[in-house]
Amino acid sequence: MGKRKQRPTRLSDPRLIPSWIGVGLFWLIGQLPWSILLATGRGLGRLAWHLAKSRRHIATTNIRLCFPELSEEEQQDLAHRCVISTGEAILEMAGSFSNHRIKLDKRLTIKGMEHIKKAQADGKGVLLLGMHFNSLDVGSRLLGYVHDLHAVYRPNDNPVIDRLINQGRLNYVKSIVDRADIRQMIRLLKRGEVLWYAPDQDYGIKHAVFVPFFGIPAATITATSRIARMSKAAVIPCAHYRLPGGRYEIEFGPALDHFPCGDDEQDTARINKTIEHYVRKCPEQYLWVHKRFKHQPNGAKLYR
Incomplete structure (x- = not known):
């Protein structure tokens, strides 16, 4: 067998020329007025529904598993809206990263800021329980307007x-x-800093337990409770939603009380239940195109 080609690591590698061209186009697209940017993103999402069959299948499978109370037609409609919302998110990323003229802070509503203020008044660092809504990157920009913070990636x-x-x-x-x-996360939190951290993706079964997410076993890392225990930080839910008219909302929930409890499985199940609560408020904006249930305790392949 021939040697497997190594991925390029140097920015000057000729194999990365297409990526540089893509980044340039991404920057140009990001200069569009915000309303046009979002409309273009919705068009991209509609196109992806027809062309990106793999992602459509993943989203449809996730919706079918997590929302069994919906009819087949309702599930299909939710999956369709999810893929369209993901298209919006891709174009939002372009604008968030490259268009510094747009005043997104003027489009922002904040709920629950008092929970962060209380934790800091108590001398605690704040571990923001992040969630992979597809507006993740515009969310990082919006959060930066609200408070100084560090982000895990x-x-x-x-x-x-x-x-x-x-x-x-x-x-x-x-x-x-x-x-x-x-x-580094623990050091920052012990200094009283605010750290955004999202544990709601399938990172494999190492350092993970299987706990329910929308009633389905989901491999979920246990690091949240370990970080909270070692740093003594307050764990505060943080959700961000896209509103009509190109507006946004960030919602901070109350700090999780008696967390961690000392049982990794109970703590992780509570984390998933908390995230589920916020996802249900706007399910089409969650990153359902990710294989959240890729690993199963019985080895089942749910995305076949």
Whole structure:
């Protein structure tokens, strides 16, 4: 067998020229007026529904599993709206990262800020329980308007894309922390900082337990309770929603009381239940195009 080709790691690697061209186009698209940007994103989402069959299948499967109370027609409609919303999110990312003229803070409503103020008045760091709504990147910009914070992320395998995301987010957050760097997270929280951290994706079964998410076993990392226990931080839910007319809302929930309880499985199940509560408020804006149930305790393949 031949050697497997290594991924490019240098930004100057010729294999990354298409990525650089894509980033340039991304920047140009980001200069569009916000209303046109979102409308274009919705058009992209409608196109993706027909062309991106794999992502459509993933979204449809997730919706079918998580919303069994809906009729088949209602499930299909929700999956369709989810893919359209994801298209909006891609174009939002372009505008959020590259269009600094738009005053997004003027389009923002905030709920629950008192929960962060109370935690800090008590001398605690704040671990924001983030959620993968598809407005994630516009959300990072909006959160930066609300409070100084640090954000946890997973490095992208493509160094050009990784640079785009890092530079885009660093315009609005104090720092970004590799999700593997638990020590840095704890240091920041012990200093009383605010740290955004989202545990609601399937990162594999290592350091994870299977607990329900919308009633379906979901491999969920247990690091949230470990970070909270070691840092003594308040864990505060943080959701962000796209509203009609290009407006946005950030909602902070009350700090989780008696958390962690000392039982990783109970703590992680509580995290999933909390996230589910906020997702149900606007389910079409959640990142259902991700294989949330990729790993199953019985080895079942739900996305076949």
